[in-house]
Amino acid sequence: AQSVTQLGSHVSVSEGALVLLRCNYSSSVPPYLFWYVQYPNQGLQLLLKYTSAATLVKGINGFEAEFKKSETSFHLTKPSAHMSDAAEYFCAVSDRWNQGGKLIFGQGTELSVKP
C-alpha cells in the first residue's frame, strides 16, 4: 500500500534560516505529491503539488519542493524562515490510478521559528 513518511515530527529553526522538511513516499511508480500547511485550529491549505510537469515545484509563501525519483523524496524547502511560517506541514500522496482522488497523508511536521 502507498505510504508517506515525514522525518521529524518537530523542526525548529531560527528566523532567517533555511527551512527543510523531509518527505519520502513508497511507490514503484511516481505518484502525485502534495504539501499542505495547517495553522492552529484551521483547515489545510495547499502549498504546492507535483504532477510530473517539472521536478522543482514552486509554491506559495516562498516554499518549493523537489521531486527526486531516485530517492523517492519530495522535501519542502524555504531559503529564509519567517515567524509566520510556524505551523504544521503535511506531505500527501495520491496514486496515479487512484480511484476517488484519495490522498494519503504523512503524520505531519510541526515547524517552530525562533526569533
Place this chain on the structure above:
Amino acid sequence: DGGITQSPKYLFRKEGQNVTLSCEQNLNHDAMYWYRQDPGQGLRLIYYSQIVNDFQKGDIAEGYSVSREKKESFPLTVTSAQKNPTAFYLCASSIGPSGRAGDEQFFGPGTRLTVL
C-alpha cells in the same frame, strides 16, 4: 467567495449521543471527503463521495455514517458506536468528476468534537 464551510466550529457531546457535523461547499466540486485528525497521527480518511447518492468507506469508517443527497452537502454523523470520537474533523472537496488522481483537495476550517 467560493469555499467550504463546516459547522459548528466546536461541538460537545455526551457519551451515547449521536451528533451530526455539517459540511457545505459552493465550489461545484463532485468529490467530497471526511477526515479525522488526532495529534501525531496526521489525517485519516473516514468516508468519501465521488458523486451524489454514492459514497465509500475510508480507512476508519466504523462508528460513522454519511449521506450525499445534494452535490453541495456531505454531512457526517458520529454515532454512539464510535468508541473514541473526540478529535478534529476536517471536510474537503476536489473538482474531478470521479475524484481524479492529481486533483488537489480544498479543506474546510474543521469542527472540534469533544465528548464529555
